[in-house]
Amino acid sequence: MTRINIIKSIVLKFSLEETAVENFIDTVTGKMLEAFRKGKGVNIPGFGKFFVVPKTVSGVKVNTVAFSPARKFADSVNDDFSDLVPEIISAGSLKVKNEIRVAEVPYEIEGMDFTYFVFDEAEIQEPAEIQEPAEIQKPEEVSGQSETHKEEETLPVEQESFEIPEDKLTETEEFDLQTGEDQVMPAITAVAEKEKITVIETKPALPVKQTMSDESGYSVQGEVPVPPEPGLIAPESEQDILIVDKVITEVQQESPEPESLVADEDRDIIIPGDISEENINKEEDIILIDVIPAEKAGMDLEAVGPGHLFPDVLKDETTSYEIEREILDLLKEREDLIASLNLFVSVSAPEKDISSVPGETVIEEVIAKETEPSEKTFEEILPEVSEITPAEEIIIPPSFESEEEIHHKEEIRPVEEIHPEEGIYPEEEIYPEEEIYPDEEIHLEEEIYPEEDVLQELPPEAGYEEVFPVETEDIKESIEELPPVEETTRELISKTELDEEVKKRIDELEQLARLRDEIQKEAVLETGNKEMQVFEKLIDETETETETETETEIIEIPEIIIREQEEEEPASLTDALQEIDHVDAVRQTGAFEDTKDDNVKSYDDVFDTAEQHVVPQFLTDEGRKLTPQSYLKFFLYLFFIFLLATFSFYMYKKILMVPDSPSLVDTTGTSDHDSLKTLITGIDSAEMQEEGISMLEDIEVERDGDIIYRKMNDEYRIQISVFQNLADADKFIMNLKEKNFEAKIERADMPMGRTEYRIVVGTFTTLDEAKSYYNSRSMILNFIKVLTPANSGLYLM
Amino acid sequence: MNKKSLFNKVYIKSSFDRETSAKVFDYYFEELKKIVICDRLLLMDEIGVFEVEHRPMTTVKDLKKGAEILLPPKDKIKFRPSESLINALKD
Numbered sequence: 001m002t003r004i005n006i007i008k009s010i011v012l013k014f015s016l017e018e019t020a021v022e023n024f025i026d027t028v029t030g031k032m033l034e035a036f037r038k039g040k041g042v043n044i045p046g047f048g049k050f051f052v053v054p055k056t057v058s059g060v061k062v063n064t065v066a067f068s069p070a071r072k073f074a075d076s077v078n079d080d081f082s083d084l085v086p087e088i089i090s091a092g093s094l095k096v097k098n099e100i101r102v103a104e105v106p107y108e109i110e111g112m113d114f115t116y117f118v119f120d121e122a123e124i125q126e127p128a129e130i131q132e133p134a135e136i137q138k139p140e141e142v143s144g145q146s147e148t149h150k151e152e153e154t155l156p157v158e159q160e161s162f163e164i165p166e167d168k169l170t171e172t173e174e175f176d177l178q179t180g181e182d183q184v185m186p187a188i189t190a191v192a193e194k195e196k197i198t199v200i201e202t203k204p205a206l207p208v209k210q211t212m213s214d215e216s217g218y219s220v221q222g223e224v225p226v227p228p229e230p231g232l233i234a235p236e237s238e239q240d241i242l243i244v245d246k247v248i249t250e251v252q253q254e255s256p257e258p259e260s261l262v263a264d265e266d267r268d269i270i271i272p273g274d275i276s277e278e279n280i281n282k283e284e285d286i287i288l289i290d291v292i293p294a295e296k297a298g299m300d301l302e303a304v305g306p307g308h309l310f311p312d313v314l315k316d317e318t319t320s321y322e323i324e325r326e327i328l329d330l331l332k333e334r335e336d337l338i339a340s341l342n343l344f345v346s347v348s349a350p351e352k353d354i355s356s357v358p359g360e361t362v363i364e365e366v367i368a369k370e371t372e373p374s375e376k377t378f379e380e381i382l383p384e385v386s387e388i389t390p391a392e393e394i395i396i397p398p399s400f401e402s403e404e405e406i407h408h409k410e411e412i413r414p415v416e417e418i419h420p421e422e423g424i425y426p427e428e429e430i431y432p433e434e435e436i437y438p439d440e441e442i443h444l445e446e447e448i449y450p451e452e453d454v455l456q457e458l459p460p461e462a463g464y465e466e467v468f469p470v471e472t473e474d475i476k477e478s479i480e481e482l483p484p485v486e487e488t489t490r491e492l493i494s495k496t497e498l499d500e501e502v503k504k505r506i507d508e509l510e511q512l513a514r515l516r517d518e519i520q521k522e523a524v525l526e527t528g529n530k531e532m533q534v535f536e537k538l539i540d541e542t543e544t545e546t547e548t549e550t551e552t553e554i555i556e557i558p559e560i561i562i563r564e565q566e567e568e569e570p571a572s573l574t575d576a577l578q579e580i581d582h583v584d585a586v587r588q589t590g591a592f593e594d595t596k597d598d599n600v601k602s603y604d605d606v607f608d609t610a611e612q613h614v615v616p617q618f619l620t621d622e623g624r625k626l627t628p629q630s631y632l633k634f635f636l637y638l639f640f641i642f643l644l645a646t647f648s649f650y651m652y653k654k655i656l657m658v659p660d661s662p663s664l665v666d667t668t669g670t671s672d673h674d675s676l677k678t679l680i681t682g683i684d685s686a687e688m689q690e691e692g693i694s695m696l697e698d699i700e701v702e703r704d705g706d707i708i709y710r711k712m713n714d715e716y717r718i719q720i721s722v723f724q725n726l727a728d729a730d731k732f733i734m735n736l737k738e739k740n741f742e743a744k745i746e747r748a749d750m751p752m753g754r755t756e757y758r759i760v761v762g763t764f765t766t767l768d769e770a771k772s773y774y775n776s777r778s779m780i781l782n783f784i785k786v787l788t789p790a791n792s793g794l795y796l797m
Numbered sequence: 798m799n800k801k802s803l804f805n806k807v808y809i810k811s812s813f814d815r816e817t818s819a820k821v822f823d824y825y826f827e828e829l830k831k832i833v834i835c836d837r838l839l840l841m842d843e844i845g846v847f848e849v850e851h852r853p854m855t856t857v858k859d860l861k862k863g864a865e866i867l868l869p870p871k872d873k874i875k876f877r878p879s880e881s882l883i884n885a886l887k888d
Contacts, residue, residue, distance in 0.1 A: 002840050006828050010821055016813070024811045024821055029843050031806045035798045037885055042798045047826045048874075052886070063886040065845065067876030076834055077849055077872050084869030089856060091864050 036065055046070055338502075339509055577628070653752075701767060709770055716764040718774050721785055722756050729757035735784045736761065741777075833874060845878040 003025070010021045032050070035042050042050045048069040055064045075082055701716065702709040708719040720736075720743075723729040729745050736743040736759070746758040761781075764770035774781070808818045829847075832839045839847035854870045 002832060003842060006825065006832075009828060010824060013824065014817060014821060016817070016821070020812050021821065024807065024813065024818065025825060027807045027810045028803070028822070028825065029841070031798075031803055033843060033882065033885060035803075036882065040798050042803060044800050044803075044826055047830060062883065065876075065878040065882060065886070067845075067847070067874070069874045073830055073833075074874060076830075077874055081870050081872065086869060087867045089865040089867050 039063070046072065048073060338505060707774060709767060710760070711767075714765075716767050716770040717760045718762060718764075718770055720759045720761055720781055722758050724754065724756065726757055729759060732759050732784065735787060736781075739780060739784065741781075841879075843879060843881055845876055845882060848875050848877065849873070850875045 007018060007021050007025060010016065010025075011018050014021075032042050036050070036052055039052050041052060048067050051066045051068070052063050053066045055062050069077070699711050700708050701711045706721065710717045710719055721732065723732065726745075733743055733745055741761055742763075743759060743761045746760050748756045748758060750756055762770070762773065764773060804819065804822050807822065808815060811818045813821065829839060829841075833847050833849065837849035841847070850873045852868075852871045852873060855868050857866045857868055858864070859866070
């Protein structure tokens with residue numbers, strides 16, 4: 001039925017005969033069957049493809065025909081389900097990515113190939129993580145309050161997704177701090193800049209509940225209990241201020257300030273043995289332990305004994321010399337301190353800093369203690385005197401004087417004022433008491449001191465009371481006769497005098513520093529390179545360079561001298577030769593040395609150093625100049641080489657190259673050697689025949705350039721090329737045989753023991769035939785000849 | 798064998814000119830397609846039968862990897878060669 005229906009439709013459409021259409025369709029099916037029988041498939045685009053496929057049916061291989069429809073044809077059949085795509089229900093062990101395919105074009109458009117955007121599983125999950133309400137936690141982190149975090153966790157779900165803007169965040173912070181304590185705010189911030197501990201202590205007292213409840217938009221559901229911490233007070237404003245103040249004071253107590261140290265310095269004067277239990281507190285104990293210099297001073301005094309306290313007693317020269325040395329060392333230390341002070345003074349205001357000299361403060365303290373009521377007993381005064389007596393602490397006015405000045409004062413001092421034993425005690429100069437008191441009173445005081453004999457009898461470590469067991473009443477009387485201490489001290493040791501002396505000393509030190517700098521500069525200049533100075537003078541004389549040059553530039557001087565000797569290049573070779581002759585003549589006569597200018601000084605003339613011997617090497621080399629003699633030598637050298645090469649070649653040809661066989665063949669192939677053909681045939685060995693090499697000699701009939709037509713036994717051959725090497729000939733023959741040429745190699749022994757391998761093509765009956773053959777194939781033969789060039793040998797010469 | 802070679806062989810033996818034979822040739826296969834799509838069945842005496850099969854939605858399991866895949870329903874064209882063709886190929 002189908003077949004008939006198709007034929008009818010074709011007939012109707014194209015108005016053709018029915019029989020012709022039937023035949024046409026039958027032929028189509030017939031040709032298809034023929035193809036299937038041949039095992040060929042039939043491909044009809046738009047319809048499908050037929051395959052011949054082998055198939056096993058009940059153990060027998062049978063060829064069947066399979067059909068695979070075209071895509072459009074199959075899609076048109078499957079139009080109802082074309083939108084559906086296979087889906088993976090369970091992946092199993094498959095490592096399949098969960099993909100979501102999103103069509104760019106809606107499905108409503110038919111016949112469109114959709115493009116899909118493929119997303120990986122990781123990319124799909126990222127936005128889910130971002131959607132978590134992590135941003136709500138930001139204000140809690142900023143405020144640092146754990147209570148707010150708890151409250152926001154209790155908020156309803158709708159409010160969790162609500163994001164708090166930054167403006168509101170700042171408002172909440174401010175409100176937290178401002179509620180009930182706006183005045184506390186600056187104090188907290190001020191303390192927070194110093195230490196964070198204060199802020200942490202004040203924060204728990206803030207009313208958290210009120211802030212959250214009052215804020216609009218953040219209703220608190222239920223009260224979150226704030227656990228009260230111990231030691232904290234209700235968040236009243238005044239109480240917070242007090243707390244803050246307490247914290248500040250505590251902080252100040254933790255860090256020791258210089259005021260406590262000043263109090264300790266006061267304690268430096270106290271000898272540890274004299275410290276009463278009333279004066280000793282726990283803090284003071286700590287301070288005294290910390291202040292090592294004060295204890296050391298006391299221990300030194302005890303170790304030295306009373307002799308150190310009262311040096312007038314010591315009359316031995318050795319001890320006095322040691323004391324002098326100690327004093328001088330101390331003076332040096334003081335000077336170093338003052339030098340450091342000067343540096344400080346040069347930076348800041350001098351007068352204020354001078355007043356802060358530690359020695360001066362000690363003196364003032366001493367003065368203050370001396371100004372105490374003089375009604376004290378000697379025992380009360382004596383410790384103070386013993387405090388004053390160590391020269392380390394009291395000697396200030398002499399400390400600003402050098403050793404020479406001290407001696408100068410000794411010389412200037414009138415003899416009457418000086419005690420007869422004063423020269424033995426240089427420390428008396430240092431004592432202010434001696435200057436304070438008039439001579440008579442000093443004399444009285446000196447009488448108080450025991451005699452030398454008494455001291456020698458006593459042990460060296462004896463105390464003062466042991467040294468002065470008696471005459472306490474006399475001492476009391478003498479003290480009563482003493483003038484008031486305040487007047488004498490203020491007369492001699494005034495601030496103005498100290499300031500003046502300090503200023504003078506500073507000026508002297510500054511001058512010394514300047515002098516030291518100048519001396520250093522002069523030393524540097526003196527130790528400079530003398531050659532530099534001489535060279536500068538030389539430069540000034542020659543006026544080559546005005547500026548001073550460094551040592552590296554000195555090395556370049558020989559170049560300058562060479563430039564003076566350089567001459568212009570000659571225009572031609574004849575000029576150059578003339579100039580060379582002229583220079584040689586001048587050198588021979590020695591006129592060159594006479595014409596040298598004496599005023600011009602070279603580096604060698606000035607410096608007699610090791611470089612002088614090196615510099616002439618850079619001068620021009622006379623032997624390197626090209627002269628006619630050198631040209632002749634060069635040509636002779638080349639000629640000698642040429643002769644040697646020719647001689648060696650000749651020797652190689654004549655002696656070393658021995659022919660393997662005697663020359664039996666004449667290349668010309670004249671009749672004189674016809675009898676040799678028999679010999680040639682005999683020599684033609686079997687090996688040569690196997691190689692395809694014939695040794696038959698033929699006659700040259702005609703030559704056309706490289707091509708030679710040869711005749712042998714009424715047959716003509718074309719000699720295409722000749723090789724001296726058999727390997728090259730073999731290559732050429734192979735190329736010819738590839739092109740279907742009948743070619744072979746002929747060997748010919750030539751005179752001088754050389755052999756030729758001739759490439760010969762074909763056999764022709766007539767010469768014209770050979771010529772026509774070559775003319776028709778000359779292009780190919782020449783091309784093959786070019787491809788296989790012969791190796792150039794020595795025979796070509 | 799492709800379409801061109803088949804057409805040339807048919808054209809040599811046909812009585813039509815080249816254009817008409819080409820048109821008839823194309824039209825013949827277009828008619829075959831239409832019959833398959835519309836009637837879902839095509840009988841060609843010496844070649845075989847073209848039939849449209851409906852495959853319902855099925856789950857397929859990959860035995861190697863154990864994955865289960867859900868295949869949607871589909872209408873497929875199935876060709877069954879005739880006995881005469883198979884016998885012809887046997888020779």
